[in-house]
Amino acid sequence: MAEKRFKMNTKKLLKGAVKGSEYKKEALISYGILIIGYILLQLGAMAGMIGHNLQGQFVPICVYVSLAISLNLVVGISGELSLGHAGFMAVGAFTGILVARVLERSLSFTPLILIIAILAAAFMASIAGFIIGIPILGLRGDYLAIVTLAFGEIVRNIMNVIYFGFDSNGKLRFAFNHTIDGVANQDRIITGAIGATGVTKMASFTAAALLTAFTLFVVLNLKNSKQGRAIMSIRDNRIAGESIGLNVKKYKLMAFVVSAALAGMAGCMFGLNYSTLAPIKFNFNTSVLVLVFVVLGGIGNIWGGMIAAALLTVLPEALRQFADYRMLTYAIVLIVVMICTYNPTIKARVNMFMDRFKPKKKKAKTGKEAA
Amino acid sequence: MGLLNSLISGLSLGSVYAIIALGYTMVYGISKMLNFAHGDVIMVGGYVSFILTMYVGMNGWLALLVAMVACTLLGIIIERLAYRPLRGTGSLAVLITAIGVSYFLQNSALLIWGANPRVFTSLFDGMQTIHAAGGQLTITPESMFTIVANIVIMIALTLFVGKTKAGKAMRAVSEDNGAAQLMGINVNQSISLTFAIGSGLAAVAGVLMCSAYPVLMPTTGAMPGIKAFTAAVFGGIGSIPGAMIGGLLLGIIEIFSRAYISTELSDAIVFACLIIVLLVKPTGLLGKKINEKV
Numbered sequence: 001m002a003e004k005r006f007k008m009n010t011k012k013l014l015k016g017a018v019k020g021s022e023y024k025k026e027a028l029i030s031y032g033i034l035i036i037g038y039i040l041l042q043l044g045a046m047a048g049m050i051g052h053n054l055q056g057q058f059v060p061i062c063v064y065v066s067l068a069i070s071l072n073l074v075v076g077i078s079g080e081l082s083l084g085h086a087g088f089m090a091v092g093a094f095t096g097i098l099v100a101r102v103l104e105r106s107l108s109f110t111p112l113i114l115i116i117a118i119l120a121a122a123f124m125a126s127i128a129g130f131i132i133g134i135p136i137l138g139l140r141g142d143y144l145a146i147v148t149l150a151f152g153e154i155v156r157n158i159m160n161v162i163y164f165g166f167d168s169n170g171k172l173r174f175a176f177n178h179t180i181d182g183v184a185n186q187d188r189i190i191t192g193a194i195g196a197t198g199v200t201k202m203a204s205f206t207a208a209a210l211l212t213a214f215t216l217f218v219v220l221n222l223k224n225s226k227q228g229r230a231i232m233s234i235r236d237n238r239i240a241g242e243s244i245g246l247n248v249k250k251y252k253l254m255a256f257v258v259s260a261a262l263a264g265m266a267g268c269m270f271g272l273n274y275s276t277l278a279p280i281k282f283n284f285n286t287s288v289l290v291l292v293f294v295v296l297g298g299i300g301n302i303w304g305g306m307i308a309a310a311l312l313t314v315l316p317e318a319l320r321q322f323a324d325y326r327m328l329t330y331a332i333v334l335i336v337v338m339i340c341t342y343n344p345t346i347k348a349r350v351n352m353f354m355d356r357f358k359p360k361k362k363k364a365k366t367g368k369e370a371a
Numbered sequence: 372m373g374l375l376n377s378l379i380s381g382l383s384l385g386s387v388y389a390i391i392a393l394g395y396t397m398v399y400g401i402s403k404m405l406n407f408a409h410g411d412v413i414m415v416g417g418y419v420s421f422i423l424t425m426y427v428g429m430n431g432w433l434a435l436l437v438a439m440v441a442c443t444l445l446g447i448i449i450e451r452l453a454y455r456p457l458r459g460t461g462s463l464a465v466l467i468t469a470i471g472v473s474y475f476l477q478n479s480a481l482l483i484w485g486a487n488p489r490v491f492t493s494l495f496d497g498m499q500t501i502h503a504a505g506g507q508l509t510i511t512p513e514s515m516f517t518i519v520a521n522i523v524i525m526i527a528l529t530l531f532v533g534k535t536k537a538g539k540a541m542r543a544v545s546e547d548n549g550a551a552q553l554m555g556i557n558v559n560q561s562i563s564l565t566f567a568i569g570s571g572l573a574a575v576a577g578v579l580m581c582s583a584y585p586v587l588m589p590t591t592g593a594m595p596g597i598k599a600f601t602a603a604v605f606g607g608i609g610s611i612p613g614a615m616i617g618g619l620l621l622g623i624i625e626i627f628s629r630a631y632i633s634t635e636l637s638d639a640i641v642f643a644c645l646i647i648v649l650l651v652k653p654t655g656l657l658g659k660k661i662n663e664k665v
Binding site: 135139146157158192193288291328331332334341344346 | 600
């Protein structure tokens, strides 16, 4: 299977190197989905067609779409299974909240605070990615997956014992594993397992959509660069990549750290969207949720992951009429979709069915659709 | 004496992890998949036993037996319906399906039994706690039976896998699926059997765990599941003695860090130990190193 994929990808890569058409198509679809989705949701909200509940989901949708894109960089493009994406998200979220709360005192221009908070979040998350990435990227497959899982849990546990707050003189105070004395309730920033409180809501749909566009820009451009091609060739055949002198660790680390930084940024946007945020939000289930988006959208397929993330974020809301049965329905949908997309017999049938329409498609492709 | 007491509760918790880890490790060995739903099978086992003792009035031990049968069937059904259609399609697809199954089990439990935590009556209710060394050393019946059960299961399973025909078939399938089939081994049956054993043991683990920590919720199985999975990797995934050593070590580390370092940070310390072990020995303590062919 790996060999087949390698061959297919070399073909694709060669084509890509010559014409860049594969990249153009992917970029066109991805940006198109983002822009159309943004416009549709904005119009829907303005026209009053979208309910209040769903409007509250706009920022989380963008955040999860960004997370799916950034995780695709590790899982799809670099070919490593990561189960700790929520860990980077948590680092970003709490860094962002801390920075925003501190800056709030001297700055009043919200977009500037937001940008600085996001940059700080990206910086801290990339440091976390670097620290965890250096030792573990020598591990393979499932072992790497379990270490990323462990990392995510460690981050959440440490967040549970971190305390930040302003004391009566307005000085920033920090404590580890014990509460801080002399901090008034409203001056608490991060309070252990309770998490961040009193956060000013700075995130907006437009800001979140711009962040998603930035994430898309970084990942698509990395994928289509010399470095991206090196990362993918290592994924397809590590030994072959090593033999032509690629520095495996360096490229794997590059994908991992970039993905972590982007996850941190998304986490920051997520954190600044709520007035309170508990560390429990960033548990293993969140990491898994993002992984589900990536796998359901097709591993390595960036716009597929985007669609899956958006749909699955809305799905629990849309299933509200099933009330108690909604998460059960969600689980069943997940299992059935996985079996339908990956089962060889069903796949063959679908392909047979699709073949009937193939001649038409080819005609269309030679025309305008190819561009 | 505090040290010894901690050691005993660590061994007891570790034994629960070890029994759960067995399910992970055997399934991973034979079908190379991470069965994330395994933790939730534990929860189902706990609930079945709880319902039978509380509402039907069944004897605890009999209820344990019924729970084992129920979980065994559940394991076989899950494998048949959710995992078998995806066999040979790569581990990620099966992994996500397993996560789906896990959500399914948790939410079914939520619908059937409600979100309220239930207080589980210990299987060893009414038995005396042993006090030794002038009352300083306490051994609860729960920890004693858990440790004993772990040892018995470990010996029985090692004998089963090593000596019986079905066990040898299982090993053959995990070594080389295709070659085993050519030798006339029924691969499907072997995999079903593995799931059956793993899930049956999960029921035992569930009842033992709920006896020691008597709160039962639909999410009860999730965290022990993750930790047991960690234990399996710790010891070298795919290895039965590895699961035992990994489970015991994990339990001891957890209890000791709870007692001597910090309750909140105990999980972080457990996972940090895992990372360190994997860095020193990338395939776990007893894992086999697989040489790569070029």
